[in-house]
Amino acid sequence: xxxxxxxxxxxxxxxxxxxxxxxxxxxxxxxxxxxxxxxxxxxxxxxxxxxxxxxxxxxxxxxxxxxxxxxxxxxxxxxxxxxxxxxxxxxxxxxxxxxxxxxxxxxxxxxxxxxxxxxxxxxxxxxxxxxxxxxxxxxxxxxxxxxxxxxxxxxxxxxxxxxxxxxxxxxxxxxxxxxxxxxxxxxxxxxxxxxxxxxxxxxxxxxxxxxxxxxxxxxxxxxxxxxxxxxxxxxxxxxxxxxxxxxx
Amino acid sequence: xxxxxxxxxxxxxxxxxxxxxxxxxxxxxxxxxxxxxxxxxxxxxxxxxxxxxxxxxxxxxxxxxxxxxxxxxxxxxxxxxxxxxxxxxxxxxxxxxxxxxxxxxxxxxxxxxxxxxxxxxxxxxxxxxxxxxxxxxxxxxxxxxxxxxxxxxxxxxxxxxxxxxxxxxxxxxxxxxxxxxxxxxxxxxxxxxxxxxxxxxxxxxxxxxxxxxxxxxxxxxxxxxxxxxxxxxxxxxxxxxxxxxxxxxxxxxxxxxxxxxxxxxxxxxxxxxxxxxxxxxxxxxxxxxxxxxxxxxxxxxxxxxxxxxxxxxxxxxxxxxxxxxxxxxxxxxxxxxxxxxxxxxxxxxxxxxxxxxxxxxxxxxxxxx
Numbered sequence: 001x002x003x004x005x006x007x008x009x010x011x012x013x014x015x016x017x018x019x020x021x022x023x024x025x026x027x028x029x030x031x032x033x034x035x036x037x038x039x040x041x042x043x044x045x046x047x048x049x050x051x052x053x054x055x056x057x058x059x060x061x062x063x064x065x066x067x068x069x070x071x072x073x074x075x076x077x078x079x080x081x082x083x084x085x086x087x088x089x090x091x092x093x094x095x096x097x098x099x100x101x102x103x104x105x106x107x108x109x110x111x112x113x114x115x116x117x118x119x120x121x122x123x124x125x126x127x128x129x130x131x132x133x134x135x136x137x138x139x140x141x142x143x144x145x146x147x148x149x150x151x152x153x154x155x156x157x158x159x160x161x162x163x164x165x166x167x168x169x170x171x172x173x174x175x176x177x178x179x180x181x182x183x184x185x186x187x188x189x190x191x192x193x194x195x196x197x198x199x200x201x202x203x204x205x206x207x208x209x210x211x212x213x214x215x216x217x218x219x220x221x222x223x224x225x226x227x228x229x230x231x232x233x234x235x236x237x238x239x240x241x242x243x244x245x246x247x248x
Numbered sequence: 249x250x251x252x253x254x255x256x257x258x259x260x261x262x263x264x265x266x267x268x269x270x271x272x273x274x275x276x277x278x279x280x281x282x283x284x285x286x287x288x289x290x291x292x293x294x295x296x297x298x299x300x301x302x303x304x305x306x307x308x309x310x311x312x313x314x315x316x317x318x319x320x321x322x323x324x325x326x327x328x329x330x331x332x333x334x335x336x337x338x339x340x341x342x343x344x345x346x347x348x349x350x351x352x353x354x355x356x357x358x359x360x361x362x363x364x365x366x367x368x369x370x371x372x373x374x375x376x377x378x379x380x381x382x383x384x385x386x387x388x389x390x391x392x393x394x395x396x397x398x399x400x401x402x403x404x405x406x407x408x409x410x411x412x413x414x415x416x417x418x419x420x421x422x423x424x425x426x427x428x429x430x431x432x433x434x435x436x437x438x439x440x441x442x443x444x445x446x447x448x449x450x451x452x453x454x455x456x457x458x459x460x461x462x463x464x465x466x467x468x469x470x471x472x473x474x475x476x477x478x479x480x481x482x483x484x485x486x487x488x489x490x491x492x493x494x495x496x497x498x499x500x501x502x503x504x505x506x507x508x509x510x511x512x513x514x515x516x517x518x519x520x521x522x523x524x525x526x527x528x529x530x531x532x533x534x535x536x537x538x539x540x541x542x543x544x545x546x547x548x549x550x551x552x553x554x555x556x557x558x559x560x561x562x563x564x565x566x567x568x569x570x571x572x573x574x575x576x577x578x579x580x581x582x583x584x585x586x587x588x589x590x591x592x593x594x595x596x597x598x599x600x601x602x603x604x605x606x607x608x609x610x611x612x613x614x615x616x617x
Contacts, residue, residue, distance in 0.1 A: 056513050082519035093514035097532050106528060107518035159519065 013062035024218040035195045037205040040215035054085040086156030090168040094140035101136040126154035146177030166197040331580040335571035342407015342567040352410040355390040403481040407562035416550040419488035427496035452494035465559035492549040499541045503534035536610040543603035
């Protein structure tokens with residue numbers, strides 16, 4: 001039955017920023033290989049939700065189990081989980097003082113204890129996967145936004161994670177560059193990795209997601225298959241949200 | 249729908265040629281409108297008024313020979329560089345035994361060579377640490393003696409430039425890592441560590457350097473167990489280091505705060521530990537942001553070493569006072585001061601140029617090109 005155990009399980013998770021109750025009674029379980037898109041208005045807690053999974057944020061109540069390990073203050077456990085969870089940020093967060101190649105080899109060498117040669121080999125594999133291998137010697141700021149985000153995806157893949165988290169990966173991009181990033185993500189989704197993606201790219205949600213989650217006020221308002229989500233949303237709030245973002 | 253127009257980008261052209269030459273430059277920069285012209289004329293007039301007498305005093309009428317009578321004869325119309333020619337060894341090496349002064353000379357040259365080598369980025373490797381230990385050991389062996397048939401020279405006789413160089417170099421080299429730890433400590437999540445770092449910085453910054461040196465020199469021995477002494481030089485060195493590190497820690501903290509939080513989150517999300525993140529991501533970026541401010545502190549620390557005269561140590565400025573103790577030459581203190589000022593200026597200017605150079609080199613790739 002091990003194969004059927006969820007890879008991520010939130011049970012009554014609550015979190016506050018000071019007085020602000022940002023996550024409220026979150027119950028969510030994600031199956032291995034599942035692709036989930038999370039959407040919702042800003043401030044609804046969707047980024048915080050996925051940032052809890054690799055403990056960039058701590059939850060204060062409830063249980064959160066990732067890949068069989070419960071997230072607590074145990075630093076070693078957190079570091080182990082971070083090794084099997086890759087993350088891509090809205091602002092790319094590449095290391096500007098390192099070349100593209102060095103950005104990618106850093107974690108394999110220091111966290112994965114690989115030799116420089118092996119790390120570089122793997123880095124080039126990943127750069128080829130996101131179709132940007134020819135930029136390996138450049139510095140991040142010499143690349144376009146779309147290229148930077150693809151490097152960031154490659155960097156997250158270098159430790160061969162089981163789970164990939166995307167936190168609004170296309171929100172900081174020029175419109176012309178959004179598709180090159182979405183293409184890479186779609187390609188990745190086909191390969192069976194567990195994905196949680198905060199995004200408002202509804203076309204991507206429709207074609208890639210197994211499940212769409214709509215959040216508001218720190219709660220999960222609706223979970224649904226993409227087909228149902230877009231055509232027959234269960235909740236009034238979802239319908240309202242969709243009408244606003246799909247109006248144009 | 250009609251056929252879409254074909255988009256043809258306009259070929260890029262070079263910018264309009266700037267007008268070259270002396271006259272266009274002068275017109276553009278110095279005689280650009282009546283206000284600018286007036287300002288130029290006033291400045292030129294001032295220079296014409298000041299420069300010739302200065303030149304006459306410093307060069308034309310000056311006496312360069314160590315000839316006391318000639319110096320006195322020329323009076324106030326010419327500089328007496330003879331005081332430097334006569335006393336330069338006392339100024340540069342203080343009370344170090346005259347016949348042994350090759351030792352501080354060699355020690356200083358070694359140290360300067362090492363400092364210059366350390367400035368070069370490809371040399372920032374592990375062996376450089378070994379080189380520092382070796383050169384510092386050689387410095388102290390040469391200065392102190394007692395081995396290889398070198399006679400013993402007590403630290404109280406050390407002085408002049410070697411003392412200035414040693415105090416500033418060592419205090420900077422020790423203060424730098426300490427300041428990084430303190431700056432990191434001030435951002436620690438552990439209240440105990442944070443408090444210690446805050447108290448240390450505020451306490452040291454709150455008192456004048458002179459007080460720190462006095463405490464190191466006179467009060468510290470009172471707390472030592474009876475019969476146990478630590479050389480005053482080491483106590484002063486510790487005082488300098490603690491003082492410099494407190495200022496430097498605030499500079500480094502400024503750099504740490506300027507670093508976007510996303511950088512740390514990205515490193516964490518890759519599974520890097522706190523120290524790996526600090527070493528590989530945080531410090532390389534934070535420190536290069538504050539290179540000018542760091543160098544500012546270094547230059548300040550270098551010049552602050554002149555305050556050791558108040559605890560009876562004769563650094564470069566102190567040694568000058570010793571030299572001017574000779575009543576024959578006391579009159580020519582101005583020339584002596586100018587000489588010492590020139591030595592300080594050369595060192596500080598070199599540091600400042602290096603700061604600009606290294607800043608450019610470290611920023612390769614980190615700015616959009």
